[in-house]
Amino acid sequence: MIEFKLPETRYALNSDVSVAYQVTGDGPIDLIVVPGFISHIEFQHELPGYTAFLRRLASFARVVTFDKRGQGMSDRMSGAPTLEERMDDVRAVMDTIGSERAALIGFSEGGCMSILFAATYPDRVSHLILTGCFSRSADRLSEEAWEARLEQILRLWGTGELTKSIAPSEAVDPAVIAQYAKWERLASSPGALRTLLRLNRQIDVTAILPTLQVPTLVLHSKADLQVPVALGRKLAAAIAGVRYIEYPIGDHAVWTSNNETVPGDIEEFVTGRRDHGLLEFxxxxxxxxxxxxxxxxxxxxxxxxxxxxxxxxxxxxxxxxxxxxxxxxxxxxxxxxxxxxxxxxxxxxxxxxxxxxxxxxxxxxxxxxxxxxxxxxxxxxxxxxxxxxxxxxxxxxxxxxxxxxxxxxxxxxxxxxxxxxxxxxxxxxxxxxxxxxxxxx
The missing domain is CATH 3.30.70.1230 (Nucleotide cyclase, GGDEF domain)
Structure with missing residues (x-):
């Protein structure tokens, strides 16, 4: 009987900050998965579909996940990390695992930092994949609506309320909602989250989109409740030579739906083929x-x-x-x-x-x-x-x-x-x- 073991958590040291990361698979291509506004690389394996999603990617690549500083299993910090600091953490992880060049998969807010990294270090990025992303955070809601939404998030933090917006297909199962609730609590405290979200509100990478020199794939679902599809379209329209795929269905959290379609599209974009590794699965x-x-x-x-x-x-x-x-x-x-x-x-x-x-x-x-x-x-x-x-x-x-x-x-x-x-x-x-x-x- 084959036993699948979850990847071990290790640490990359960036200056005096320890960044937690995991490696899944040993394929010839490196895929660095840049998380959204929260993450916990160990507990996320408890969320439905997450591990299977990584294993599918690992059928053709070495997949690296990590917690940004201040998040999950990485070092906590006062304040919130800037895009530049988050970018340095990616570089530290790549250096630690000996990755000279990698494809970046930016998820949600992580897409902005991935864009900055790819524009700054084009020699270290082979491909850029952006899923459920935006270029300017303030485009999502008006200032008044955003303030109300922020207070709602903080008031309900740790209850699994986030499931309704990032994984609504899972929100019908109380057991799954409880898992998402625990993920929220482990990933960040409400106070730290307030600081982070206020900083994220200021993110705007629109100006650097025309400077991207790496092959870029933008993926977005019409049904995305967290980041409206219009922002994905706007993002793709500003990138020269981009490939844009829009799904008719699917959650913001890509591991919960289109479970073969999304990694298959990523595989085809990065490798030029879609069937690599299917026999294993x-x-x-x-x-x-x-x-x-x-x-x-x-x-x-x-x-x-x-x-x-x-x-x-x-x-x-x-x-x-x-x-x-x-x-x-x-x-x-x-x-x-x-x-x-x-x-x-x-x-x-x-x-x-x-x-x-x-x-x-x-x-x-x-x-x-x-x-x-x-x-x-x-x-x-x-x-x-x-x-x-x-x-x-x-x-x-x-x-x-x-x-x-x-x-x-x-x-x-x-x-x-x-x-x-x-x-x-x-x-x-x-x-x-x-x-x-x-x-x-």
Whole structure:
């Protein structure tokens, strides 16, 4: 089984300031991701889609993320860093990792500093990618509207309110909002944020846009609630030879949507091709969930076709809701059950337990089997040993039971879930004996 490890946090020293950074991948191209107004390079891996986004970029490049001084895991400071100081921090990180030349991906406010760096050090920037960016911060809101917005941000800081503007597609899930709330608190205190946002209000790089000499790609979503698309269009119009791509949908936070489109467009712009590294991502580590309705044939006969079909429809709707709520991917219906995948084993187990309880309320008894392992992506379908293992685990379930393999119990240790031993079993077509455990909340 392949284990994906999160990158280690290291520090680059710029004068007397330590700048935290992480490196993902070891490709031949360096990509420096310049964050927006807040960041926390370690906790951001808890946000849905973030790690997958970086791994996709890492399929063709060495990807570097960092926290600006005063943010996240970098040194705190009095006041707020100027664009020049932020630019020096990028240079310090590049020098520390031995990067002579890199492509810069400027996200939101980070785009302005990326523009300044690329214009100042064109020999060190191979490509410039700007996503959800602007050239003049004051263009976003009038002074009166901005002051009101600033006070609202500070009043609600640490509650996850930011999710509504930068990741509205995620704002329907209370668990995700709680994660964004923690990200806000870890990234910056309200007082430091006030200073930073007041300084950012003064940012204006419009005058240097015509001086850019590096190939530049501007990406923006029409649905961006944080930075209106008109500002992205204005930015692109002022850059000679720019390539501009506008998406009909998508959040301000690019890792939450267009998850293949955005990194694919970046890859094509930087490398000239789009398919590099796709084979690597045809196999991924995931938790597989199989469910099955107990005595479905007998129930269908007893109820009659019309009533049974209606009940199956309710069952499928519950499955969709439960899998979505627990951030899973509903791969397909198996007729009287479902196949779903999850990027977190704890969420998968909780989904299985919740689904079983909900199914009981409509008079259905279901069983569920889970296993964590490597799967093969086959378009919208999945395959591989892990899929077969989850199905075989389910076959040993009793009525209203959720069984998991040992690897699942090992991965969710400390998550508050309870497991009872169900012995060692041979799983048809799979080598050795497998220890199985019944899950409970």
């Amino acid at each position: 045809e196999r991924v580590l995931t938790t597989v969930l199989f469910t099955d309705i107990i005595d479905s044939t007998r129930n269908a006969t007893a109820m009659g076709d019309e009533r049974w079909v209606r009940l199956l429809g309710e069952h499928d709707q519950i499955a969709r809701e439960m899998v979505s709520k627990h951030r899973g991917n509903l791969v397909k219906s198996t007729g009287d059950g479902v196949l779903a995948t999850f990027d977190g084993p704890g969420r998968a187990v909780r989904c299985a337990l919740a689904f079983g309880s909900a199914a009981k309320q409509i008079g259905l008894s279901v069983r569920a089997g889970l296993h964590t392992g490597e799967i093969e992506m086959r378009g919208s379908d999945v395959g591989g040993v892990a899929v077969h293992a989850a199905a075989r685990v389910m076959s040993h379930c009793g009525s209203d039971e959720v069984l998991v393999s040992r690897v699942v119990t090992d991965l969710v240790a400390g998550a508050g879930l309870k497991f009872a031993e169900r012995g060692s079993h041979e799983l048809k077509g799979l080598p050795g004996k497998w220890d199985l455990f019944a899950a409970s909340g």
